[in-house]
Structures are given as C-alpha cells and as structure tokens.
Amino acid sequence: xxxxxxxxxxxxxxxxxxxxxxCAQDMNHNSMYWYRQDPGMGLRLIYYSAxxxxxxxxxxxxxxxxxxxxxxxxxxRLESAAPSQTSVYFCASSELGASETQYFGPGTxxxxx
Amino acid sequence: xxTVTQSQPEMSVQEAxxxxxxxxxxxxxxxxxLFWYKQPPSRQMILVIRQEAYKQQNATENRFSVNFQKAAKxxxxxxxxxxxxxxxxxxxxxxxxxxxxxxxxxTRLSVIA
Numbered sequence: 001x002x003x004x005x006x007x008x009x010x011x012x013x014x015x016x017x018x019x020x021x022x023c024a025q026d027m028n029h030n031s032m033y034w035y036r037q038d039p040g041m042g043l044r045l046i047y048y049s050a051x052x053x054x055x056x057x058x059x060x061x062x063x064x065x066x067x068x069x070x071x072x073x074x075x076x077r078l079e080s081a082a083p084s085q086t087s088v089y090f091c092a093s094s095e096l097g098a099s100e101t102q103y104f105g106p107g108t109x110x111x112x113x
Numbered sequence: 114x115x116t117v118t119q120s121q122p123e124m125s126v127q128e129a130x131x132x133x134x135x136x137x138x139x140x141x142x143x144x145x146x147l148f149w150y151k152q153p154p155s156r157q158m159i160l161v162i163r164q165e166a167y168k169q170q171n172a173t174e175n176r177f178s179v180n181f182q183k184a185a186k187x188x189x190x191x192x193x194x195x196x197x198x199x200x201x202x203x204x205x206x207x208x209x210x211x212x213x214x215x216x217x218x219x220t221r222l223s224v225i226a
Contacts, residue, residue, distance in 0.1 A: 042218040043204065044216070045213045045214065058213055059215075088156065098208040098212060098213045099208055101148075101160050103160075104159075106155075
C-alpha cells in the first residue's frame, strides 16, 4: 500500500517548456488535490477533483491544467512554464471530500529557469 | 472568503516541555472542520489532529490536543512532553462542507535538547 505517489521528485525546466506532474493513489479515494508550496506562503490549492470525471479550480489555477485520468490518477500540466511556477508541488487525496483527512504525496520540487 | 492566520512564524520549546501554537480563522459558516498538519524536514505532510466544529469536546491525539474556542474562532495546538521528533512546520487548516482546505502560513517549531 504505497498511499499517494508523485513523479518526478525533482525537475528543472527552462521558461516556456511544458511538463506533466503525475500523481496516483491506491486508497480508492474519491477526491484528489494539487497544491503548491512557496516559502512563507503555506500550501495553496491549484485544482481539485471531488470525484472521478470532475475538476474544479482552486485558489491559484492560472498557468495550469489538470486531468483526472481515472479514480487513481490526477495529473497536473504546465503548458508553458514560467519562473513564477518554481515551487514544491503536492498531490493529496481524501476518501470523500475536503472535510476528510487528506493524505499527501512526497512532493515534486520544480525549478523553472 | 475563509482565512486562516498563524501569528507565530517560529516557536521553540525545550525537550519534555509543553508548547502551544496559535491559529485563528475567519468564517461566516457554522459547520466546518479544522486541522493541524505537521511537515517535518522530509516535507511529508502528516495529519496531527482534526476537529469538527459541531463537537464541543476538544480533540486529542496522544501528546497533541487542541483548544477550540468557536466563538473566538480560535484553534490552538498544544504539544505536551515535547520530543525532538516534534520539530517541524505546523500548518493550521480550515474547510467548510466540501469546499477545499485553506491553510495558514505555518509555524516552525524547534525543539531544544
């Protein structure tokens, strides 16, 4: 039982490049989330998926897209990376919704030059 | 919009002593949920404690307990018998119904041997 897994662990991009961050959970959870963590800012929600087939914007969605591929997987795509997207990205899941305990992945550290 | 405020960017405590981390929140909702998450140097986010607003009894988990003051919109975390492994960033978080979690900016706790 791996919980929430994220790939890659670390990535360096040049401005304008694109990439997809992958997230998978094996807990049969309905809800999944993408956050970014910047120094002194805490965690801010980018997008979430309350259930398979649905996605919604969070607090900071600009510059990102998401896909809920199936119940297990929720990917985050940066179409044209910018230095402002340098951050640590966390994926999380919860059984039914945001009021339930969220289980977090180990994070992806992204550096955009 | 809901906001969560952690007024102590850094705190320190002697090993075996007790420390209290502060959190206040702003909401017009009457039914909501509050959380404390711990982020050690490994970056892994771990749930410490969860409180349902409609429950008057303060939640406890071993050495961790909360002081939930609904009228004052205050949700502080008390750590008793502090251990070196308690050193981490601690984040207070709020959600209402199925709206996503809103995090505070965190408090960095140091434990002095």
